[in-house]
C-alpha cells in the first residue's frame with residue numbers, strides 16, 4: 579500500500595486532529611480539544627496519493643503524489659507571498675504520518691465559488707465557446723481552437739458543486755448575486771464588490787504564475803483558485819494552488835505543435851492514465867459507468883515521474899523523496 583492512498587472512506591487517524599471532510603484526493607481535519615491548536619481557528623489540509631480521472635478515484639494511488647503536489651503548492655504560496663499575495667498557510671509542522679504532504683492553514687470564511695482563470699481555451703471553456711462564441715458571457719474572437727492562447731486571460735467562475743456533481747460555469751453577474759446572497763461571508767462585505775476583488779486578485783495571480791511557468795517551459799493553460807476572507811475582511815489565497823490537480827499544465831514544446839495540428843493538448847500528468855484507461859488494453863468502457871480497472875504498475879511509475887518532472891521544471895529544484 580502506498581503512503582496516503584487509503585480509500586476515501588477511511589481517512590488516517592491523526593493524533594491531535596479530528597477528521598472533518600474528504601475530498602476526492604484530499605482530507606481535512608480540525609484540532610482535537612486537547613491539541614495545542616485547540617483554541618486557534620486552524621485546519622489541517624492533507625494531500626493523499628489518490629489520483630482521479632473521468633470522475634473516478636483510481637486505484638492504486640501514485641506513490642509520493644501527495645508530497646510532490648503539496649510541496650509544489652507550498653512553493654507557489656511562498657513565491658506569490660513575495661509578490662504580496664496573502665495566503666492561509668500557518669505551519670508545516672504536521673503529524674509524522676502525513677509529513678511533507680499536509681499544511682496547517684488559517685480557517686477562513688471561504689468564498690462560495692471556484693475562481694477559475696483561463697489563458698488558453700480548452701475543456702469546458704472550449705465547449706461553451708463552440709456553442710455560444712463566449713465563455714461565462716465573455717465574448718471571444720472567432721476561429722479559436724483547442725489550446726488557442728486567448729488575447730488576454732479571462733476570469734470564468736464556477737459553482738462549488740457538492741461531491742459527485744460537476745462545477746457549473748457561471749457569469750460574473752451571477753457570481754456577484756451569489757456572493758451578495760452568501761450570508762456566511764462577513765456582513766460588511768458587499769457581494770458585488772467582493773466579486774470584483776476576487777476577479778482582480780485571481781487574474782493578477784494567474785498572470786504572475788503563467789509568466790513563471792512559461793519561463794520554465796511549461797504552459798499554465800488554466801487554474802482554479804479558492805479564496806477566503808479573514809477576520810479583518812482581507813481576501814486570502816486558500817486551498818491548494820497551481821498544482822496539476824487544480825490546473826492544466828502543458829509542456830510548452832508540445833503546445834505549439836498540437837495547436838498547429840488542431841490536436842487536443844496532452845495533460846502533463848494524467849495523459850498516461852487517460853491513454854491507458856481509454857485503450858483496448860484496459861478493457862474499460864467509460865460510458866458504462868463501471869469502476870475503472872486498477873492501473874498497471876508501469877502507468878503508475880510513469881505518472882509518478884511526470885509529477886516529479888513537473889515539480890522540477892516549475893521550481894528548478896529536486897525533491898528529496
Ligand SMILES: Nc1ncnc(-c2cnn(Cc3cccc(F)c3)c2)c1Cl
Nearest residue numbers: 600601604605606666683684685686817
Ligand atoms: N483555509 C480554509 N479555511 C476554511 N475552509 C477551508 C476548506 C474547507 N474545505 N476545503 C476544501 C477541502 C475539502 C476536503 C478536503 C480538503 F483538504 C479541502 C477547504 C480552508 Cl482551505
